[in-house]
Amino acid sequence: LNSNSAVRAAPVTLSPKSERAVHIVGIGTSDFGQLFPDQNRYSTEDLAVLAIREALQDAGIRPQSVDSVLAAGLRGVPRWLKTLGMEEVGHFSAQYGSGHSSVNAIMDAACYIAAGASDIVCCVFSARYRTDRTNFDVLGSEESFRPWTLYGMASPGASYAAMWNSYLTTYGLVDRADELAAVPIVQRAHAASNPRAVFRTPLSLDDYAKAPYIVEPLKRPDYCTPADGAVALIFASAPRASATRHPVSLRSIACLCCLPDIDFIQLDYERGAIKRSVAMALSAAGISLADVDVLQIYDHFSPVVLFALEGAGACGYGEALDFIRRGETIKVGGPLPVNTAGGNLAEGYFQGWGHVAEAVRQVRGERAGAGAVPDCSVVLYVASTGGAMVITEV
Amino acid sequence: MQPEAIASGIGRECRGLLENGMLPIQICHECEAKWFRPSNFCPACLGSDIEWSEASGRGRIWSKVVFHRRPRISTQPAGGEEPYELIVVRMDEDFLFVARIAKQDSGRATIGAYVRIAKDGAGLPEFNLNSDIL
Numbered sequence: 001l002n003s004n005s006a007v008r009a010a011p012v013t014l015s016p017k018s019e020r021a022v023h024i025v026g027i028g029t030s031d032f033g034q035l036f037p038d039q040n041r042y043s044t045e046d047l048a049v050l051a052i053r054e055a056l057q058d059a060g061i062r063p064q065s066v067d068s069v070l071a072a073g074l075r076g077v078p079r080w081l082k083t084l085g086m087e088e089v090g091h092f093s094a095q096y097g098s099g100h101s102s103v104n105a106i107m108d109a110a111c112y113i114a115a116g117a118s119d120i121v122c123c124v125f126s127a128r129y130r131t132d133r134t135n136f137d138v139l140g141s142e143e144s145f146r147p148w149t150l151y152g153m154a155s156p157g158a159s160y161a162a163m164w165n166s167y168l169t170t171y172g173l174v175d176r177a178d179e180l181a182a183v184p185i186v187q188r189a190h191a192a193s194n195p196r197a198v199f200r201t202p203l204s205l206d207d208y209a210k211a212p213y214i215v216e217p218l219k220r221p222d223y224c225t226p227a228d229g230a231v232a233l234i235f236a237s238a239p240r241a242s243a244t245r246h247p248v249s250l251r252s253i254a255c256l257c258c259l260p261d262i263d264f265i266q267l268d269y270e271r272g273a274i275k276r277s278v279a280m281a282l283s284a285a286g287i288s289l290a291d292v293d294v295l296q297i298y299d300h301f302s303p304v305v306l307f308a309l310e311g312a313g314a315c316g317y318g319e320a321l322d323f324i325r326r327g328e329t330i331k332v333g334g335p336l337p338v339n340t341a342g343g344n345l346a347e348g349y350f351q352g353w354g355h356v357a358e359a360v361r362q363v364r365g366e367r368a369g370a371g372a373v374p375d376c377s378v379v380l381y382v383a384s385t386g387g388a389m390v391i392t393e394v
Numbered sequence: 395m396q397p398e399a400i401a402s403g404i405g406r407e408c409r410g411l412l413e414n415g416m417l418p419i420q421i422c423h424e425c426e427a428k429w430f431r432p433s434n435f436c437p438a439c440l441g442s443d444i445e446w447s448e449a450s451g452r453g454r455i456w457s458k459v460v461f462h463r464r465p466r467i468s469t470q471p472a473g474g475e476e477p478y479e480l481i482v483v484r485m486d487e488d489f490l491f492v493a494r495i496a497k498q499d500s501g502r503a504t505i506g507a508y509v510r511i512a513k514d515g516a517g518l519p520e521f522n523l524n525s526d527i528l
Contacts, residue, residue: 147412152461169457215463
């Protein structure tokens with residue numbers, strides 16, 4: 001019906017090089033697991049302060065050296081900048097804290113540095129999904145009435161349940177539906193060695209089998225874990241990064257915003273948008289998927305991991321269950337470890353920001369315990385609705 | 395928040411048509427485009443000379459889901475008591491619509507089956523299996 005659908009915009013891509021290269025020099029997070037059990041006493045702004053404080057310490061940078069701040073998920077006058085001693089920051093931008101926010105804010109940060117406008121940029125995401133009992137169900141608004149909500153089709157999980165069921169039928173995999181369990185099982189195993197993850201206990205096949213359906217065919221462990229927390233990242237120009245302790249390189253970034261017709265349902269299970277953005281990010285970085293040591297995938301629901309593997313070209317369409325081999329391929333120690341901090345399912349749902357912090361840890365080689373991927377030098381982050389970035393050693 | 399509270403303007407019109415058992419689409423008099431998602435603007439040419447029309451009501455089941463837990467909306471969804479099944483239909487005009495399948499057909503409503511909007515019920519449209527094609 002919609003003739004616009006034939007027109008494809010190219011992903012907006014940046015690959016800053018040499019003098020204008022962009023480095024990630026500091027990461028900081030709140031303790032997601034510690035904040036999870038009870039109503040936490042920190043405001044969304046406090047959580048941002050905690051994460052930024054740690055990121056600045058990590059980078060060895062004074063707050064006054066930061067010349068731009070990009071904040072996702074924080075509204076209102078940013079009085080918390082004063083708490084940090086950043087009341088005279090050059091540029092401040094508040095952004096919507098959606099699943100696109102990490103790719104969007106990091107693209108902005110990279111552009112400021114690549115253009116020479118900024119030398120040190122702080123990006124932060126903060127949310128109190130658990131304490132505030134944030135409702136992710138989709139009712140629509142005055143601007144966009146969603147007719148299917150009248151029938152109760154009003155949750156993002158239902159849209160992914162529909163895509164997964166369609167996928168299983170299309171590829172003749174209905175009798176292998178339970179192999180999806182490998183995704184939450186592997187990610188929970190990864191989260192066990194992440195000291196700040198929400199879920200640090202393993203999930204067994206039996207646990208998964210006994211778990212209740214939320215919207216069938218998806219079960220509770222297939223859903224992400226909304227929690228309280230903040231993630232901060234400090235970016236620096238190449239000359240300024242050279243004075244910091246452990247810079248890594250933001251080699252390339254590609255942004256693509258694909259809005260579906262019915263909420264989250266895409267007829268191609270989002271693989272087309274992923275394919276286009278990953279292709280742009282990899283080619284801009286001058287690498288191929290075979291060079292990627294760790295894949296971080298935005299996983300609000302577990303089928304997305306399989307769709308993203310196919311979109312990223314790890315295997316053909318309909319082959320993801322074969323590819324993951326009940327988790328053997330995507331666990332640490334396998335050929336393509338995925339979501340090594342536990343991802344949105346197990347570390348906690350922070351709109352993809354936790355994935356980027358984990359990418360930096362892996363490239364630095366500072367990830368401890370069973371989650372550490374030896375000799376990791378290239379990480380690819382994939383956002384499910386479009387967007388990708390490549391993080392490498394400097 | 396109840397669905398009633400949010401449907402104003404074009405959304406309220408769409409809702410009213412649905413509650414009369416019609417599956418509404420919009421047509422553009424400037425470029426002849428037809429679309430489903432309620433909008434004050436034609437998605438093809440951005441024109442605003444647009445009018446309601448009725449979809450064919452025919453399509454095939456693209457997927458289906460079973461709600462074991464109701465979304466956090468305050469009104470009873472028209473899907474029924476949990477667990478309730480909803481089908482995602484790829485309509486002949488090539489848009490997706492989500493609704494319930496008529497009770498007598500629910501056991502046979504497999505993905506790929508042909509369905510059509512039931513015309514005889516009051517209230518929201520629901521789908522029947524389309525036996526003309528089966």
